Amino acid sequence: MLTSGGFEYSLPMRKAFQEGPGVKGWCFYGSPYNTGDGIEMAILVGAALAKVSKSASRIEPSFPHGENYEKKGLKMGAMSRVSSSPNSCIVDNYGKRYTAEDIITDSTKPYRYQFYKEAVRYDMLNMIYPRVPSWAIFDENRREAGALISTTNSTAGYSFLPWSEDNMDAINRGWILKGDTLEELAAKIKADPENRELITAETLAETIRKFNEYCAAGEDKEFGRNPATMGPIEKPPFYAMKHYPGGPNTKGGIDADAQRRVLDWEGKPIPRLFTAGEISSVFKFTYQAGGNLTECIVCGRVAGRNAAAMEPWS
Numbered sequence: 001m002l003t004s005g006g007f008e009y010s011l012p013m014r015k016a017f018q019e020g021p022g023v024k025g026w027c028f029y030g031s032p033y034n035t036g037d038g039i040e041m042a043i044l045v046g047a048a049l050a051k052v053s054k055s056a057s058r059i060e061p062s063f064p065h066g067e068n069y070e071k072k073g074l075k076m077g078a079m080s081r082v083s084s085s086p087n088s089c090i091v092d093n094y095g096k097r098y099t100a101e102d103i104i105t106d107s108t109k110p111y112r113y114q115f116y117k118e119a120v121r122y123d124m125l126n127m128i129y130p131r132v133p134s135w136a137i138f139d140e141n142r143r144e145a146g147a148l149i150s151t152t153n154s155t156a157g158y159s160f161l162p163w164s165e166d167n168m169d170a171i172n173r174g175w176i177l178k179g180d181t182l183e184e185l186a187a188k189i190k191a192d193p194e195n196r197e198l199i200t201a202e203t204l205a206e207t208i209r210k211f212n213e214y215c216a217a218g219e220d221k222e223f224g225r226n227p228a229t230m231g232p233i234e235k236p237p238f239y240a241m242k243h244y245p246g247g248p249n250t251k252g253g254i255d256a257d258a259q260r261r262v263l264d265w266e267g268k269p270i271p272r273l274f275t276a277g278e279i280s281s282v283f284k285f286t287y288q289a290g291g292n293l294t295e296c297i298v299c300g301r302v303a304g305r306n307a308a309a310m311e312p313w314s
Ligand SMILES: Cc1cc2nc3c(=O)[nH]c(=O)nc-3n(C[C@H](O)[C@H](O)[C@H](O)COP(=O)(O)OP(=O)(O)OC[C@H]3O[C@@H](n4cnc5c(N)ncnc54)[C@H](O)[C@@H]3O)c2cc1C
Pocket: 003, 004, 005, 006, 029, 030, 031, 033, 034, 035, 036, 037, 038, 153, 154, 155, 248, 249, 276, 277, 278, 279, 289, 290, 291, 292, 293, 294, 296
């Protein structure tokens, strides 16, 4: 029975399956021990793969911390609380907004965990992924309003990631960039190699000027962000925190049928091998909150009953 989760922290599988610049430019905020072992074991006995490049993802921040970073360079993700909160907006590497930020986190909508599809949009004409990373830009009001990531669950909640409620620890570590002016902040973003010198101070200043104008008018004329989530970015110092495609978990993996028997490349069941959970998720990238755990329970019961009904090996 293979139930060892996804491949969030497998460097070779990220290289093989994930899109975007640099395999390290993704973040996940679930178990740091999900290294794709089950997928690797299944491949060794002839299992077929299905939709392995899919995940339950939007954009989230990640940080150079933990064993996976030290050994493989894979950053540790966290659940963002800043991506659609007042006094903040999301910009691409040019310093331009590209979305109504509230759709990234709106729990009433089925698409929030599919937002990564927007983030890995490829600009064919310039041959770049301009939204990896994206940047959460916010001001001192937002920093003071509380933790920028969830500190009650996920990696910080379970003490995998250090975080102080006033966010100062992350700022002091350099995980969040700080500038007394937007110009200074833009210069620091530009100095980050992942920005590839795309941002200009003028573009960022113009983005924030327009955003503040929409806040004052109570209407986001460009993207239609919910006005209840908006508030101006105006009180210095200003901050920038990188967000990458990512989320709770990868989803595709081993192919399996409705009986949760693992299938080979000809669609035939591999004898006595069953699977359940995100390692062989039926949802691909169309996850909505609640579906993952339901799938674990449903597929786990089906797989368990079928495995238990088999003749024991002599
Ligand atoms: C912060 C957070 C919030 C979430 N919220 C929700 C939600 O509200 N609703 C929802 O439906 N889903 C939610 N999810 C997703 C859900 O938790 C997962 O989809 C679900 O836990 C997947 O279960 P799983 O058993 O397939 O994998 P996991 O729960 O990841 O378990 C896999 C286990 O296998 C272990 N393992 C890996 N390799 C080996 C090995 N070689 N030998 C032995 N053990 C190994 C790992 O250590 C891990 O404990 C959330 C996820 C996170 C991270």
